[in-house]
Structures are given as structure tokens and as C-alpha cells.
Amino acid sequence: MANPTSRLLTLLSLLQARRDWPGALLAERLDISHRTVRRDIDRLREMGYRIEATMGPDGGYRLDAGEQLPPLLFDDDQVIALAVALRSAPLLGAGTEEAALRALTTVRQVMPSRLRHRVDALDFTTLGRRASRASPGTDTGAVTDAVTPDVLVALSSAARAHEVLRFDHGSDASSRRVEPHHLVASNGLWYLVAWDLDREDWRIFRADRVTPRIPTGPRFSTREVPGGDAAAFVSARFKGSAERDEWPCTGTVVVHLPASEVAPFAADGIVTDLGDGRCTLVSGSWSWVALAAALGRFDARIDVVDPPDLTAAFGALAARNAETAGANAARAAPAWSRPPG
Incomplete structure (x- = not known):
């Protein structure tokens, strides 16, 4: 059973995910008794969350919005998702860049050190929609599985530390050894730009198809990506160009x-x-x-x-x-x- 603080965090996350939760289902998801669910609900109410009890044979709970903002609790994945969203704000061009930066700074200050290290390790570039028309053979197919924050952090950390990365890739789980360069997000997908040590060439890998192996390999001296810019390199490949970020x-x-x-x-x-x-x-x-x-x-x-x-x-x-x-x-x-x- 998870410790009480972690359990409260998971309970709050579940209540935020859907409007009504039967008490029995909450107890099953959390692997605790109905009595413990009631105690945890009471603790959240004491913290300022408005949680109503729902009537009926499957009586349960509903989280309602209050007039005052109660303390915010996020699990680890939510923190990473929030950091990614705030750091992507400049792409929106809605005049929210400065506010997003201040919000990220505020959130970072109250993070525990383990989460702060994970957020700081996540370094990426966001590519606009101008590269959405991909040439044949470009790996931009439908998402097979959503990439997890752990994978993003692992790829970015290896790139920042200049450490050789080993991972299984694709449905055939082929083994790769690469020198990771940078993460690029484009149209809802994540890509790793890396130098493939076995093929001796630059490659772009879909992050949702990567399963990193631990530990990472030795440190390497950074190579310059063709054109000097990882985002432009990915955009050029999407357009069917080998080098310059322009349509052939x-x-x-x-x-x-x-x-x-x-x-x-x-x-x-x-x-x-x-x-x-x-x-x-x-x-x-x-x-x-x-x-x-x-x-x-x-x-x-x-x-x-x-x-x-x-x-x-x-x-x-x-x-x-x-x-x-x-x-x-x-x-x-x-x-x-x-x-x-």
C-alpha cells in the first residue's frame, strides 16, 4: 500500500479525471478499504477541496470547483506535463510567454528536489506545424503508444550529459546505440535526433517507439547536427530534404x-x-x-x-x-x- 501522502495525491488525481466516482471503484483502484477512502476524502475536504457524496446504490464522490483555490497537488507525471506545456507557450504566439515563464518558475520553486532535477533535465525544442506535410518514408505515422515522461527525461538527460544511449526501437525491438543530440516535439509527437553509432549517420527516432536501456554508455564529444540546428534538421527531413530546411x-x-x-x-x-x-x-x-x-x-x-x-x-x-x-x-x-x- 502506498504511503498516505502518495495515496492522497493519487486519490485527488482520480477525482479530477472524471466527474463521479463510486466509492467501491475508488477503493479498488487505490487497493484500500472503503473506510480508508472515507478518511482520505475527509482529509482532502479539510485541505479545502469541495467533495460531495453522491447518493444511490453505488454511492460515491464528486469533486466540485470551489470559490477559493485550495492547495494544488500534482503527481510526478503531471508535473512533467505541466512543465512541458509551460515551456511550449512561446509557440502559441498568444502573448502568454512571460506569464508562462513566471508560472514555471513559481511551480519549480515549490517542487521537491527530485522533481526539480527531472524538470531541469528535460530539454527540448518545439517545431511548428509548417513541417506537417511529410515526404514518403518519413516516420510520422500514427502514435502507437503515448510516450511516457520517464522516457522523455531519460532521452533528454543522456543528451545533456553527452552519454551514449542504448535502447530498443520499434515493434521488432531492434537494438540501437546512439549519441543523443536533442529532443524535438512536432505535431503531438516527440523525436530524438541522434548520431547512430552502428550506421554512422544521423537518424531521427520516434520517442514513443524507444525503450531506453540502463545504464547509459560512456561520454562522447558532441558532433554538430547538419545545419547546426536540431529543429531545422527534423523539419528538413520531414520535407524530404537532406540538409536545408526547405521543400525540394x-x-x-x-x-x-x-x-x-x-x-x-x-x-x-x-x-x-x-x-x-x-x-x-x-x-x-x-x-x-x-x-x-x-x-x-x-x-x-x-x-x-x-x-x-x-x-x-x-x-x-x-x-x-x-x-x-x-x-x-x-x-x-x-x-x-x-x-x-
């Missing part, structure tokens, strides 16, 4: 729509209003055909300004679409319209 294929078109209708869907493209219901759009992708297909989402006339490769890509895409439409026309037509036989 970038073109300019005139879209016959107002700029106000194009800009919200232009991703990292540059939109310029032409003033007559048209606008220019400079946009990129990992291939010319992919760029032509992406521009087709505007469902409007498009004039290619440059380069000729983009014009050719529209032609190739049109031929491919015509072939697809022809191959499926007979199958899609209603039965009464098909010729006999």
Missing part, C-alpha cells in the same frame, strides 16, 4: 480566388493579394506531382508562373486522373446504363 520542389502560381480564401489553407506557403479576386501563392512539397495535387485542393483555376516542372506535373497528374476515371467509369455506372453483354 517550390513553385509559384496564381490562384483565381481571393487571398482571404487561400491563406487559411496555404500551410507554410506565401500568399500575396492581387486585388482582383486572385492571389499569388508560393508553395512547396517533396515532389512536383505532390505539389500539383496539393494545389488542386483549392478547386479553382490555377495559372503556373514558374517553374516549367510544375506545369509538367499538372499534365502528368491530369493524365493519371483521366486514366483512373476511365478505369472506374464502367464499374461506377448504374446497371441500367451499361451495354448488354
